Amino acid sequence: MLSVHQAVEHMLTTIKPITESNPISIAQAVDFVLSAPVQSAVDVPSYNNSAMDGFAFRGKDLATSKQLRCIGKSLAGHPFTGVVGAGECIRIMTGAQVPESVDTVAPQENTSEIEADLIQINSPTAVGANVRLLGEELQIGAVVYEAGHRLTPVDIGMLASLGIAEVAVYRPLKVAVFSTGDELVLPGENKQAFQLYDSNRFALHAMLERMGFDVLNLGLVADDPALIEATFRDAASKADAIVCSGGVSVGDADYTKAVIEKVGQVGFWQVAMKPGKPFAFGQIDNTWFFGLPGNPVSATVTLLQLATPALRKLSGEGYNAPLTIAAVAGEPLRKRPGRADFQRGILRFEDGENRVYSAGPQGSGMLSSMVQGNCLIRLSVEQGNVAIGDSVEVELLQNPIK
Numbered sequence: 001m002l003s004v005h006q007a008v009e010h011m012l013t014t015i016k017p018i019t020e021s022n023p024i025s026i027a028q029a030v031d032f033v034l035s036a037p038v039q040s041a042v043d044v045p046s047y048n049n050s051a052m053d054g055f056a057f058r059g060k061d062l063a064t065s066k067q068l069r070c071i072g073k074s075l076a077g078h079p080f081t082g083v084v085g086a087g088e089c090i091r092i093m094t095g096a097q098v099p100e101s102v103d104t105v106a107p108q109e110n111t112s113e114i115e116a117d118l119i120q121i122n123s124p125t126a127v128g129a130n131v132r133l134l135g136e137e138l139q140i141g142a143v144v145y146e147a148g149h150r151l152t153p154v155d156i157g158m159l160a161s162l163g164i165a166e167v168a169v170y171r172p173l174k175v176a177v178f179s180t181g182d183e184l185v186l187p188g189e190n191k192q193a194f195q196l197y198d199s200n201r202f203a204l205h206a207m208l209e210r211m212g213f214d215v216l217n218l219g220l221v222a223d224d225p226a227l228i229e230a231t232f233r234d235a236a237s238k239a240d241a242i243v244c245s246g247g248v249s250v251g252d253a254d255y256t257k258a259v260i261e262k263v264g265q266v267g268f269w270q271v272a273m274k275p276g277k278p279f280a281f282g283q284i285d286n287t288w289f290f291g292l293p294g295n296p297v298s299a300t301v302t303l304l305q306l307a308t309p310a311l312r313k314l315s316g317e318g319y320n321a322p323l324t325i326a327a328v329a330g331e332p333l334r335k336r337p338g339r340a341d342f343q344r345g346i347l348r349f350e351d352g353e354n355r356v357y358s359a360g361p362q363g364s365g366m367l368s369s370m371v372q373g374n375c376l377i378r379l380s381v382e383q384g385n386v387a388i389g390d391s392v393e394v395e396l397l398q399n400p401i402k
Contacts, residue, residue, distance in 0.1 A: 001272040003381060004305060010268060010279055011310035014178045015288060018240060018316055026159045029151050029374060031212035032169035033316045038145040040162050043135035048098040052075075052130045054109040057089035057121055059104035059127030061368055066204050069248065070117045074099065089119055098131050104376050105130035138162075148318035150212065170316035176207050176235035177201055178218035180246040180256060180295060186220065199367065200245040200299045204292070207303060208243065210400035211311065225255045232263055236287040241311060246294035256280065258292050263287065271339045272381060275364035276302035281310070288314060295364035301342050301376070304401060324378065327354035327394045333386035345374035356394050373397060 001011065021035035026363030049055060057068050065087060073091035074220055078309035080090050084101045092098065092105060107130065110123040138144065144158065145151075151159075151167075159167065160239050187197050209217045221231050235242045244256065247309040257280055260266050264284035271279045275298035290307040292299040309319050327347060335341050344359040359373030360366070378393045379386065386392060 001264055001270045002268055002275070004271060004386045005271050007268065007271045007306055008309050011106050011306070012319060014267060014315050015310055015313050018170055018173065021168050021170060021316075023166050024169050025166055026164065029159075029163075029169060030153055030156055032150065032151055032167075033212075033214050034145055034147050034149045034167060035170045035316060036168040038159070038167060039162065040138045040140060040142045041164070042138075043133050043140055044138040044162070045134055045136065048100075049132050050092045050094055050096050050098055050105045050130060051132050051217075052105050052195070054071045054105050054107045054130065054321045055092050055111055055121075056072040056092040056098055056102045056131075057084065057130070058086065058102055059125070061087055062121060062125060066121045068119050068121065070119050075077070076182055081322045085170060103128055103131060105264045146318070148316055150312075150317050172214060173213045173241065173311065173315040174239040175213045175241045176216040176241055177205050177208065177242075177313065178221050178243060180223060180232055180234070181223045182223045184220055184246075187235065192212070199296055200292070200294070203300055203367075204243055204245065204303060207300070207330050207365050207400040208311075211308070212313070213315070224257060225259055228255050229263060232259060232284055232289075236284040237288055237374050240313055241288045241314060242284070242288045243289065243292065245292040260289055260291070271306065272338070273301075273302075273305070273342065274325060274340035275342065276306070277339065279306055281306075284296075293323070293364070293368045296367040297344070297370055298364045300367075300401060301371055305342065308400075322395045324393045325354060327356040327392055329386045329388055329390045329392055330357045332354050332359060332388055333377065333379070333392075335383055335385055335402055337382050337384050340381050341377075341379040341383075342381065342395075343377040344369035345375045345377040345394065346373055347396070354394070356392060370397075370401065374402070 020192050033302055034122035070084055074096040075093050077094040079097035084090055096287055102154045104127055106121050107124045112120050114120050133376055180278050183196050184198040185191050185195050205215050205217055218231055221227050256332045260282045262283055266280055266282040269280045276293055278293045279302045282289045292302045343362055346359050347356045356377055357368045376395045379396055380382050
């Protein structure tokens, strides 16, 4: 079996990103992936401006007198057009242009009015204080975003602040989703005692949509090799990638792997991880396939840890390894060496340190552990049992799961 790292590296090395891109208005661009770098066409700030409400003056003048004569004002959008001379100042508001004749701003709370238009500076103020200089954040031509960056709401604001109305982005990735299993029924239908509701497909669909992909939901497919093959062929004709759950283990009714070997090729099967050992990766024509286990926790964890990096690569997005933090175990954790274990945990900040506790029973069919938990406790292949106070690596559960 491949390790988690080996499996991810294999997929990232094998998969080539989509290339189709289009210009799009920034108003619609959130969650799209840039297909070309974005450079600033303006200096930021585009003029020297004040970081405070207060008074602007020549900083060197404070060496001779702390009192300055106010000769005017500069407001945002309404600059002062005169010249500030020795011993003079102007009233200035945050964001207003700082005239070339001055270089320092004293905050209003550090000043007092001695008499009409005579201002006293009450606190030491360094030359250049509280002035935002032209181009100190970005200069014309600076690369703001590299190709492969997925745009966030804050990025949209940044683009607008640069005067950029349109960007080049990759088209959204098309991902087909379906689940297999004769034991499954749809939510809302009458269920027999020996049946289960099809939860995986709904969770996977929601997670994939949160990643910004166009999801084609192909429904629930019975454990019939002919039906599974027909569904795979249909999905491969319509989508860039296929994500399905169930049928990739070694049971008598697990047909997915055999069907993929018939209509395409399997790149690898089984990963040394828990939950999620029976994970399959392959290809049908030009469409990539990700076969997830049927147990609900296994399906969500393998989508997050294995399929997501590959899908993001396919969409044109740059790969970033999961962000983890260090924590100490607040209770004993059971673990056998041999497979990487992604236990569901509850992270708390207690007594000045990060402490993590089990989110409850860790069975791969117990989706409640994902609901109650706010993190994954990442235990390495060689690790055994964890004692109270031992250091562990924790990955916070955020979008697309939470």
